Amino acid sequence: MEHLKITATPADEGKRLDSFLASQADSLSRSRLKALILEGAVSVNGAPETDPRKPAVGGATYTITLPDPVPATPEAEDIPLDILFEDAHLIVLNKPSGMAVHPAPGSWDGTLVNALLHHCEGELSGIGGVERPGIVHRIDKLTTGVLVVAKTEPAHLGLSELFQAHDIERKYLAVTRGAPRPLSGTVDEPIARSTGDRKKMAVVRNPESGVGRHAITHYRAIETFGLRDKGTRLPAAALVQCQLETGRTHQIRVHMSHIGAPLIGDPVYGRHKGISSYGHGDAHIEGTKAARAFPRQALHAALLGFVHPITKETLRFEAPLPEDMSDLIAALRKLPKED
The missing domain is CATH 3.30.2350.10 (Pseudouridine synthase)
Structure with missing residues (x-):
């Protein structure tokens, strides 16, 4: 059990107690301190203090008793x-x-x-x-x-x-049904729980309603595969890099589906199984079968960069494409791009 002592100065007088203690105890969040106060783990001049809203008293010494982790x-x-990386403070891995x-x-x-x-x-x-x-x-x-x-x-x-603060670099690789139009751009559309299916997220059609959370995805098609049809000559599929500015639930899956390029294999937002592809021969069959059989959303968190919160070192980690996505892309590359 650890005891942490903090003395309030005259300038701290009147500050809400949980906020004041959080400003002095770098290792504890305000919510954690609020819980400790309510649990009776904080005392002032030896007397328990259980009201996190109570103003701090200048000159008073507060003792925080930190119980051993359960x-x-x-x-x-x-x-x-x-x-991929581990130290005493954090661990980075490839899930x-x-x-x-x-x-x-x-x-x-x-x-x-x-x-x-x-x-x-x-x-x-x-x-x-x-x-x-x-x-x-x-x-x-x-x-x-x-x-x-x-x-x-x-x-x-x-x-x-x-x-x-969105002060994190995050890039994903996705394989989409068709290709986004234009091939690069930004989707700036708020996302909320779908009113038709509470298990799904959806782009909010009326942002002025106040429903939905701000969501921004920057995307760029790195490579396109095959032809959707002979007339329009649009790609049948694409490898797309998505960079998140925000991090909402299912953000990439929702945004890519919203602009007409849902992820291959996505059981929730994909709408159709497989791809629409124009062509003939074994290569065409192999590519379309690979897309139809892909068992999950074709999405991979490829890069994560941030400043280490303790050492302040700039860190950047990349994870190679998993084998199933690499195999899918290899099959899609065989799709004919000419009539």
Whole structure:
């Protein structure tokens, strides 16, 4: 059990207690301090203080009692991890398809959290008072690629601030049904829960309604494949790089579908299985069959860059395309581009 003492100056007089303590305790967030105050873990001049809204008193000494981290609810599991970087504060890894980030209905075990609890045993300092990894962003269960996770509360707080400020470099690679038009551009459309299906997200048709969260995706078609039809000569598919300015749930999947280039294999936003392709012969058959059989959304978190919240070092990590997407692209490259 750790005790942290903070003395208020006359300039701190009148500040809300949880905000004042958060400004002095770099390793603790305001929400964490509010919880500690409500739990009776904060005292002033030896007397317990349980009201986080109470004004700070100039000259008073506040003592924060930090309990030892309690074991996390999910069980630790010995699951191999593809680790790109690790130090005492955070861990960066390449997540495979099929691994959920958090335990949830239908995925109570085998998740990234289960794997990290085993890998980081004895190294987690207690995030929110619980011995657990600090998840600051997620990628879908079937999406692959780079993910960063905090091991300490200061790192968790610092990474959270970076993501909230959109001060993170994130690039994804997607294989789309058809190609976006134009081949490069920006989708600046708010996203909200779909009114027709609460399990889906959707672009808000009436932004003035105040519903929906600001969402921006910059995209660029790196390569196109085949022909959709003989008349228009539009591509049958494309490899698209998407750079996120914001990070909303299913953002790339929703935005690409919105502009008419849904991800191949997307079971929610793809609308159709496979691709429409003009052509003949074995190469045409191989390419269209590969697209039709692709078992997940063709999306990969290829790059993640940020400033280390503790060491202030600039970090940048890339994860190569997984084998299934590489095989899909190889098959699509065989699609004929001429009549």
